[in-house]
Amino acid sequence: MLYKLATRKHIFVEIYIADICTCSKQAPFLLGSDFLLWHILICSIKMPEGPELHLASLYVNKMCDGVVFSGPVIKSEVSKNPEVAFTCDSFRITATSRGKEVKLTLTPMKSDDDGKRRSKGGQADQHMDIVFRFGMSGYFRFTSEDEVPKHAHLRFYTKEKPRRVLSFVDTRRFGSWQPNGTWQPDRGPCIMFEYKSFRENVLSHLSDRAFDRPICEVLLNQKYFNGIGNYLRAEILYRLNIPPFVCARDALEGLELEDEFEDGKPVKDEITDTKTPERAKKKGMKREAGDVLRLCHTVPLEVVSLGGKGYDPEKMDYSAFEAWLRCYYVDGMKSVRDHNGRTMWFKGDPGPMAPKDSKSPKTKKRAKKDDDHDYTEKKKVAKTMKESTTKKRVVKKETPKKEKPTHPKEVVSKRGKAEKTQEETQQSETKSSARKKKNSSVEAAAGRERRSGRVTRKNSK
DNA sequence: CGTCCACGTCTAC
DNA sequence: TAGACCTGGACGG
Numbered sequence: 001m002l003y004k005l006a007t008r009k010h011i012f013v014e015i016y017i018a019d020i021c022t023c024s025k026q027a028p029f030l031l032g033s034d035f036l037l038w039h040i041l042i043c044s045i046k047m048p049e050g051p052e053l054h055l056a057s058l059y060v061n062k063m064c065d066g067v068v069f070s071g072p073v074i075k076s077e078v079s080k081n082p083e084v085a086f087t088c089d090s091f092r093i094t095a096t097s098r099g100k101e102v103k104l105t106l107t108p109m110k111s112d113d114d115g116k117r118r119s120k121g122g123q124a125d126q127h128m129d130i131v132f133r134f135g136m137s138g139y140f141r142f143t144s145e146d147e148v149p150k151h152a153h154l155r156f157y158t159k160e161k162p163r164r165v166l167s168f169v170d171t172r173r174f175g176s177w178q179p180n181g182t183w184q185p186d187r188g189p190c191i192m193f194e195y196k197s198f199r200e201n202v203l204s205h206l207s208d209r210a211f212d213r214p215i216c217e218v219l220l221n222q223k224y225f226n227g228i229g230n231y232l233r234a235e236i237l238y239r240l241n242i243p244p245f246v247c248a249r250d251a252l253e254g255l256e257l258e259d260e261f262e263d264g265k266p267v268k269d270e271i272t273d274t275k276t277p278e279r280a281k282k283k284g285m286k287r288e289a290g291d292v293l294r295l296c297h298t299v300p301l302e303v304v305s306l307g308g309k310g311y312d313p314e315k316m317d318y319s320a321f322e323a324w325l326r327c328y329y330v331d332g333m334k335s336v337r338d339h340n341g342r343t344m345w346f347k348g349d350p351g352p353m354a355p356k357d358s359k360s361p362k363t364k365k366r367a368k369k370d371d372d373h374d375y376t377e378k379k380k381v382a383k384t385m386k387e388s389t390t391k392k393r394v395v396k397k398e399t400p401k402k403e404k405p406t407h408p409k410e411v412v413s414k415r416g417k418a419e420k421t422q423e424e425t426q427q428s429e430t431k432s433s434a435r436k437k438k439n440s441s442v443e444a445a446a447g448r449e450r451r452s453g454r455v456t457r458k459n460s461k
Numbered sequence: 462c463g464t465c466c467a468c469g470t471c472t473a474c
Numbered sequence: 475t476a477g478a479c480c481t482g483g484a485c486g487g
Contacts, residue, residue, distance in 0.1 A: 048468050048469070049468055049469095052468075080479095100469080100470095133469080133470075134468085134469080135468090135469055135470070135479090135480090136467065136468060136469055136470090136481095137467090137468080137469095137480085137481080137482095151481080170480095171480080171481050171482075172467090172469095172479080172480040172481050172482085173479075173480055173481080174469060174470070174471095174479065174480065175469090175470095176470085220469085222469090222470085229468055229469075230467090230468060230469085231468065232468095328468095339475080340475080341475090342469090343466090343467090
């Protein structure tokens with residue numbers, strides 16, 4: 001499977017071969033193709049739920065281990081986020097994550113020069129924390145200087161000769177950062193790495209009006225579920241067969257404050273099950289063992305264990321993650337817009353608090369009075385998903401738009417070779433981005449075997 | 462070409 | 475409880 005992946009993505013492999021060579025010392029525990037694979041997968045993280053934010057922090061720590069950065073931190077012109085006033089001759093970068101936030105720590109290195117204090121940057125001695133939120137499209141990427149991706153809105157440059165760059169990339173610019181920031185105070189404990197306090201925080205506040213809402217909507221409340229996002233809520237509720245629109249308090253009260261869940265074991269079992277579907281799914285029994293709160297912890301950790309292929313339909317290897325999904329965006333599942341307009345994926349009974357009006361996501365804003373049958377199953381539009389590579393030559397110009405007409409400098413450094421590589425990458429993406437409601441019987445095309453396998457497994461249930 | 466949709470917050474009626 | 479904030483891919487005509 002690993003090799004299949006590597007083969008399919010050979011273009012990408014080539015693109016990053018340079019990075020791998022220069023950075024391989026950072027991951028001595030990984031050898032040869034394993035490192036290659038790790039690198040590839042980790043590079044594909046561009047999506048914002050708890051697991052991906054954590055993987056992003058791992059990525060930064062891995063890639064920047066031993067790397068010396070220097071100079072000012074550069075913000076793109078178009079970004080409305082604050083400038084990062086940090087200039088230092090030599091500093092290191094480390095990262096940590098908590099729920100749906102990542103904190104970068106810039107640490108000045110001990111300069112042996114005695115009297116020579118850095119006159120330039122006043123705060124050269126002081127480390128700085130920058131707290132990031134990823135919005136819908138944020139991710140970190142460490143590249144050579146001329147391979148800085150489009151939409152790299154904050155950049156940290158290395159000190160060495162041919163410089164390299166750690167970039168915060170954010171296509172849609174919904175992401176944000178705060179220099180000298182702290183974890184956002186209103187966000188609860190991390191669902192993955194502060195399980196005990198997360199659990200306590202929820203169970204000790206069940207009288208909060210927030211829990212009057214349907215469970216699926218409360219799961220997106222970062223005050224209590226810091227790290228849960230739209231795909232995770234679907235997967236968690238699906239595994240326990242909890243109707244998404246039951247009152248959250250009803251679903252949560254009665255749970256024990258203490259959960260002697262042992263880290264590692266359940267997660268491991270879970271993974272094993274995934275790899276041996278014939279065993280696990282035989283009797284249609286989903287022995288997930290655990291309540292909602294525990295699954296809010298273990299399910300995200302499964303994604304972390306997948307090794308880096310987080311949610312990212314458009315980019316890179318998506319197949320393993322796609323295969324992991326059992327409900328979100330899966331053929332045969334139902335979907336409804338919740339009260340906040342977010343698509344909730346589920347199976348079976350929607351629950352008593354389901355929105356009465358907006359049935360399917362299609363009926364967003366349109367007064368379209370088309371026949372409103374109940375919660376629409378995902379229609380299987382048997383459309384031949386032929387390789388729509390026809391539009392590949394559409395070299396999009398990527399104009400910085402108006403927003404800052406005076407400074408059309410948004411264009412980072414993408415020209416010549418860099419630009420080409422980008423485009424090649426995108427092309428390979430479009431090919432493998434088979435998502436949507438393709439009928440599984442139709443494809444037969446390459447690159448879908450994993451997903452097909454998953455669907456089959458499901459159906460056989 | 463246009464419409465719909467997307468992994469998330471934010472703030473303003 | 476609506477928009478607002480954004481870009482870009484898929485799909486329809």
